[in-house]
Amino acid sequence: MRLRIFFAKTDAMRYTSHLDLHKTWERTIRRTGLPLVYSQGFNPRPKLQLASALPLGFTSDGEVLDAWFAETDQSTTQILESLQRAAPPGLKVHKVTEVDPTKPSLQTQVRSAEYVITLLDPVPDLEERLESRLSVSSLPRQRRGKTYDLRPLIETISLLLPDELGRSRIAMLLSAREAATGRPEEVLDALDISAESTRIHRSQLIFDD
């Protein structure tokens, strides 16, 4: 049985790496006693697939995990409840649905990711910067010694209303396909905003079909 688990990663959990998140999920499911499926062979691994790696420090409301279970009598609602009880602080389980096991892997289905960025320090000419820096047809950038064009990876970008503390917020929808992943830090850098003075939150992942 393949279950799709929709969850949030917040608070202290935002400093848990992709690999450690995998381990956290394995332990969470083990605590529920649900029959997680393990691979066969020399070094059995639990069958878990995370949709998309979330960079260290980002919070998210839109994370997705596929987990394989041996058949159980429990309904998805019951499973949701036991996962919620077993989850550590910072991991909030929103929804559990059953998925056709023959469907392609979750990672290959991710199309784009939506981020909300809160600026901890005021940036007076923010609107202007968005306008001037991004109304270009191409935005060549360097990352790990390779040149790529950031502009086509930005699907939409806009200002949101400030948060309750009056801090500016930017929403952006970035491409999240394999080999075509837009990174919010790169967009911020193009806007001359240091990522350290922001709080980056992934609000949702958008999938094909």
Place this chain on the structure above:
Amino acid sequence: MLTRSEILSSLERLLPTVQKPGRYTGGELNQVVKDWDSVKTRVALVFPDIYDLGMSNLGLAILYDLLNQRPEVLAERAFSPWTDMELAMRSSGIPLYSLESKHPLIEFDIVGFSLPYETLYTNTLNALDLAGIPLFSADRTAQDPLIIAGGHAVFNPEPMYAFIDAFVIGEGEEVIHEIVAVHQAWRERKGNREDLLYSLAGIEGVYVPALYRAHYHPDGTFSRMERLCERVANPVVKRIVAQLPPPLTRFIVPYIDTVHNRIPIEIMRGCTRGCRFCHAGMITRPVRERPVDEIVDAVEQAITQTGFEEIGLLSLSSSDYTQIVDLVQAVNQRFVDRHLSISLPSLRIETVSVDLMDAVMDERRSGFTLAPEAATERMRRTINKPVSTEQLIETAHAIFSRGWPTLKLYFMIGHPSETMDDVQAVVDLCKAVLSEGRKVLGGRATIHAGVSTFVPKPHTPFQWVPSETIENIRAKQGLLKRQIRGPGLKLTWTPPEETLMEAWLSRGDRRLAQVIYAAWQRGARFDAWKDGFKYQAWMDAFTETGLDPAFYTHRHRPPFETFPWEHISTTLRKKFLFDDYLRSQREETLDDCRQGCFACGILPAFAEVRRQNPGDIWKCPDVSPRLQIKVEEIALSEALD
């Protein structure tokens, strides 16, 4: 200094800029957060190294649980920040804080340090400094937290005497409650600091160094420890718990990877083997075992509460746990379909151990570890770890035959009376074992030789022995490095400078406190880390204080010398240790003392505790009435000396 809320907002910006910020956040599953204002006593438990290491310390986890079970007490954790975080904290004015509530350490009532080994001393000073707590005990007031320390290293507390208000000698499960009680009573009567120190010294097993003065002979050797008050104990006798309480099962589950990321269950405390180099084996006597049922139930509860996929069944010598076969079977039966790995450290070198490990569920089956400690039978008799080379080869053969491709062999160089031939024997033995492995597995067989250097420890039969010199260590390591190489052979070793530091701190006296302070001022910290250890800082510190490291490491201590740790009693008689040292020089061994008592001193010292807690848990042999009289006579005659 920043307040708690200022710390929180500074961390918000600072954490994304450091390596592994998950070390500094707290907030993990099973951590305990209590209302700060509604408790009487607040205790910070500090492991003075990074989170990744400290989270694997079972002692602190036990104390954390015991203290938090009390409604009027809270306990929180703190660890040393890695150097990048330390820099960031110092430049933003963030003091060392607790992970649970982010309160600065200076706001706690009691700060307890775990000191299992000596290389944590400079980190302890650094933690106090980062917390803004006066480094020297003498400079603290009643407004400062009480600074206590425990762990194996504090069986010689003297090098740290100036920085710690009270040392806890021995097992902490009961004494921690007595310390909290004394602290609460002192707070209620609004006593001064001196009052607190005297009250603490009244607890059995608690050593308050400020109430003692050390005297030295003109040649610099230690002469005696003077009590500054008639009421304080001399010697301070270690604490033990008669019966081990049920094991801890509610472990904090880290969000990031740590060194031993697993459930540790202590199956037995103490060891009856009497390896002469082994500090733990001497100071943790007597042997007490936990019942099989209790262990299996604890594993079940711990799995349910943590989800960990690995269990460590811990003791100093797993093979000696009376019902080890039953235990392994019971664990297997109960958890067969749970995808659990079980580690069983410290197995004896015999084929039975291989049967045992074969029965243990280990989904990975990557490596098997044996610790012959020395490569010749003469050397192994000297250190009292008698096993024949034939038996070792036979065991290795069984290991490879059952499918373990990698065998890790632990050795030490620098044992007393060791020659280059004994070191050459390490090479020859590794090669012999490898060729045994190749017979079975061909090119897949691998030997990993972990060769550390022996450090003479206080309270052991080798406390009289000079440490190996740096020149000899280099020569011996050179031989190993030249010859333990090539396909299927891997060698790891300890840097000689690190060994020497451990050596001078292990058998140091009070004067070393100045050296530790001076070394810390010169930037020494993370001495247990290859990239952290600053040998030159230590050498300069010795020069500045006019002390000679060789006095502590290489000096041949005469039989009649009084040691600066003798006012701390493990209850092992000095005469027993010395006789055993003489036996080692004659290359004579001493049997497992479960078979017969050698009157080390434990039995008479804890006879009353044993009478009050009868049962099968206590593994010292039942002594015959005749031997009992002899044991008591020895104790009496030594008391009269």
